[in-house]
Structures are given as structure tokens and as C-alpha cells.
Amino acid sequence: MADDVRRWSDELARDPASLVFLPLGETLRRQGQLDLALKIAMRGLERHSHNPDAHDLLARIAVDRGELQRAFDEWDMVLRLTPDHIGALKGMAFVRFQQGNTPEAEQYLQRATEKNGGGDAEVAAALANMRGAGRGKRAAGGGARDASESNAHSGSPLPRPAPLTPHPAAALFADILGDHEQTALLLDDQGLVLAGIYVDGNGDDVGDEVGAELSGVSDSARRATRHLDIGEWRAIILETEVAVVTMAPSKSDGLLVVAASKATPLGLVRRVLDRCLERARQWLEAGR
Amino acid sequence: MSNSPFTSVLAALTRQRGVRASLVVDENDGIVVDSNLQIGQDGDRVAALAASLYRKARLSARAAQLGTATFMQLEAERGRICAAGRNDLVLVVVADPAANIGMIRVEMIKAAGGLP
Numbered sequence: 001m002a003d004d005v006r007r008w009s010d011e012l013a014r015d016p017a018s019l020v021f022l023p024l025g026e027t028l029r030r031q032g033q034l035d036l037a038l039k040i041a042m043r044g045l046e047r048h049s050h051n052p053d054a055h056d057l058l059a060r061i062a063v064d065r066g067e068l069q070r071a072f073d074e075w076d077m078v079l080r081l082t083p084d085h086i087g088a089l090k091g092m093a094f095v096r097f098q099q100g101n102t103p104e105a106e107q108y109l110q111r112a113t114e115k116n117g118g119g120d121a122e123v124a125a126a127l128a129n130m131r132g133a134g135r136g137k138r139a140a141g142g143g144a145r146d147a148s149e150s151n152a153h154s155g156s157p158l159p160r161p162a163p164l165t166p167h168p169a170a171a172l173f174a175d176i177l178g179d180h181e182q183t184a185l186l187l188d189d190q191g192l193v194l195a196g197i198y199v200d201g202n203g204d205d206v207g208d209e210v211g212a213e214l215s216g217v218s219d220s221a222r223r224a225t226r227h228l229d230i231g232e233w234r235a236i237i238l239e240t241e242v243a244v245v246t247m248a249p250s251k252s253d254g255l256l257v258v259a260a261s262k263a264t265p266l267g268l269v270r271r272v273l274d275r276c277l278e279r280a281r282q283w284l285e286a287g288r
Numbered sequence: 289m290s291n292s293p294f295t296s297v298l299a300a301l302t303r304q305r306g307v308r309a310s311l312v313v314d315e316n317d318g319i320v321v322d323s324n325l326q327i328g329q330d331g332d333r334v335a336a337l338a339a340s341l342y343r344k345a346r347l348s349a350r351a352a353q354l355g356t357a358t359f360m361q362l363e364a365e366r367g368r369i370c371a372a373g374r375n376d377l378v379l380v381v382v383a384d385p386a387a388n389i390g391m392i393r394v395e396m397i398k399a400a401g402g403l404p
Contacts (some may be wrong), residue, residue, distance in 0.1 A: 157364070206353075223340075228369070231363060233364045237359075240358060241356050243349075
């Protein structure tokens with residue numbers, strides 16, 4: 001990845017009109033280098049102001065920076081240039097949901113489903129979750145069943161995050177996690193979910209079950225570090241056949257769990273964990 | 289000192305920068321099968337605690353439908369514990385915080401694949 005960044009940077013230096021600013025900006029965004037990613041995207045847009053992918057990139061960076069309205073405006077521009085852009089519709093739905101405008105978020109998701117012939121599993125799952133919010137959890141799970149089947153066809157073994165969920169606490173980490181195959185849970189000292197969400201392959205939120213299982217690991221970690229005299233534990237990284245799971249202690253003996261697909265680079269998952277930890281700290285200190 | 293099937297693997301791991309101890313441990317009872325320890329390291333204690341932690345993590349991951357665990361790393365203020373298992377054996381490494389954990393991880397995963 002470092003080689004790619006260097007290669008793209010060199011190419012952009014040689015040819016400022018090159019479109020490599022798109023993968024370069026996206027890679028920097030994923031690495032959390034948001035200021036640099038923004039700079040690259042803005043320079044690219046100066047030369048490619050009618051390129052929908054450039055506006056899409058800028059929107060994603062804006063979301064990561066917490067600039068939701070700016071992101072919405074950029075995706076709106078994408079739609080003007082490419083009316084069938086599914087990513088823009090999903091992004092606008094995400095922003096509207098984050099802003100508390102659930103009906104409008106649902107409209108954008110519905111449009112995304114229609115444009116894609118209902119074949120986007122992530123959109124279907126998010127739409128099912130949102131609609132199911134008013135009908136209870138069972139209904140949400142049932143509504144997302146088609147989505148899980150699509151996930152199986154896409155070869156994605158990791159339970160997907162649900163970026164759109166009806167409770168604000170459930171969306172605490174949504175902007176950090178973005179639309180990657182990542183999910184995060186904040187648990188209290190009893191292993192109960194405080195914030196975040198964890199959706200399994202059937203579209204059900206299994207945060208309580210996962211939290212209960214994984215929270216016991218922190219007790220073992222605490223015992224091990226105490227007996228081995230290596231100080232307080234800071235993180236556990238557990239790799240499995242299908243996922244990378246990172247855990248870190250949070251305030252008041254709580255636990256933060258971030259899971260990502262096996263394909264996600266370990267270092268990136270670790271960075272996401274750190275960012276989620278900081279978000280959790282702020283959220284808990286704000287008295288939630 | 290007698291050689292076991294794990295002697296060379298453990299010696300290679302302990303030669304990595306920052307590694308204080310490497311052990312092969314029975315996951316079920318936490319008993320040391322073989323070890324290569326720097327002076328001052330309590331192999332029995334490390335084995336028992338690391339095996340317990342790895343077992344807990346592995347079972348929790350499976351219960352959470354995350355699949356079979358392949359590698360675990362615990363980071364603490366003054367050290368790291370890494371574990372990679374196969375069947376009932378766990379390869380454990382205790383390392384300094386500044387150790388090159390990427391290299392250790394690669395070596396451990398490779399070595400764990402060769403556990404009986």
C-alpha cells in the first residue's frame with residue numbers, strides 16, 4: 001500500500017491532471033490521513049470538476065471529518081452528474097439519518113434499491129433495519145433476509161455493520177466505520193451493549209450475544225497482565241478465519257470491540273479501534 | 289538440555305528482537321510442553337495464563353460466530369503476549385512493547401502451522 005501511495009504521488013507530481021488522485025485520496029482517507037486526503041481531492045476537483053468520482057471521494061472524506069452537510073452537498077453533486085449513482089444515494093441516506101431525518105434517509109435508500117434492482121445487500125439490510133425499527137426487532141431481521149442471501153453470494157463472511165439504525169447510540173461509530181466491513185460495540189462492565197451495533201448474516205442485531213461472549217476475554221486479559229506484571233492491558237487483537245477482532249478497555253471497566261473482515265489490514269483495524277476509543281471516551285464523558 | 293520437536297522453532301522465536309520467552313503449551317491444562325526463556329521469566333506462570341487467555345479468546349470468538357482463532361495478541365503497558373494455536377497446542381511468545389510484532393506474528397503463524 002505504501003508503494004502504491006508513493007507511485008500515485010509520483011505520477012500526480014509528474015502529471016497534475018492524472019486521475020490517480022482518486023485512488024490516492026481514497027487510500028489516504030482509509031489510512032486516516034484526512035487532511036492530506038482532502039488536499040489531494042480538492043486539487044483533483046480543480047481539474048476534474050465534472051467527475052462524479054471526485055465528488056464522491058470528497059464526500060467520503062467529509063463524512064470522516066464529521067462534515068455531514070458538506071458530504072451531502074457533494075453527493076448531491078454526484079447525483080446531478082450521474083443520476084443513477086448508488087453510492088451517492090447511500091451516502092445521502094447515511095447523512096440524513098445521522099441528522100435525525102429518518103423519513104428522508106429511507107427515501108434515499110428506497111431510491112438506491114430501485115436503481116439497483118434491489119440487488120444491493122447492504123442497502124436492503126439498511127432499509128430493512130430502518131423499516132423494522134417501528135415493527136420490532138424480529139420484523140427487522142426478517143426483512144433483511146434477502147440481504148443476507150446477497151451477502152452470502154458476495155462471499156462476505158463477516159457480519160456486516162448496519163450503518164443505518166434507529167437508535168442514536170447504535171450509530172455512535174458509524175461515521176468512523178464508514179461503509180467498510182467493520183462494526184463496533186461499546187460494552188459496559190457487565191458485557192451489556194452501551195453503543196454500536198453488530199448485525200449477523202441474517203440481518204439481526206446480535207450485539208448482546210457477541211458482547212456477552214467477548215466481554216469475558218477482558219477479565220482473562222486483566223488477570224494475565226496482573227500476574228505477569230506487565231502493566232494494564234491496552235488492546236487485544238484476535239485474528240480468526242473470517243475476521244479481525246480488536247478489543248480495548250474503556251472507561252469504568254467497559255470494553256470496546258471493533259470487528260472487521262479478514263481482508264482488512266491489521267494496522268487499519270488498530271487505527272479504527274483507537275478512533276472509536278476516543279469517540280467512546282467523549283461520549284461517556286458527555287454523560288451518556 | 290534435550291532437544292524436542294519444538295526446540296529449533298522456540299530458539300528462532302526467542303532470537304527475535306524484544307522476545308523474552310517462547311513456549312509451547314498444552315491449551316487444556318496450561319502445562320509447558322517446551323520453552324525457551326530468558327533469565328527471570330517464569331515459564332509455568334506464563335504458560336498457564338497465556339493458555340487460559342488464548343482458550344478464552346478462541347472459545348469466545350467461536351461462540352460469537354467469528355470462526356476459528358488463528359492468532360491472538362495482547363498489548364499491555366510493559367509487554368505483549370502473542371499466541372497461535374493448532375489442535376491442543378499453543379505457541380506463546382512474551383515480548384517487550386518495542387518488539388517487532390509484525391515479524392514475530394509472521395514467524396509464529398508459520399511455526400503454528402507446523403505444530404502436530
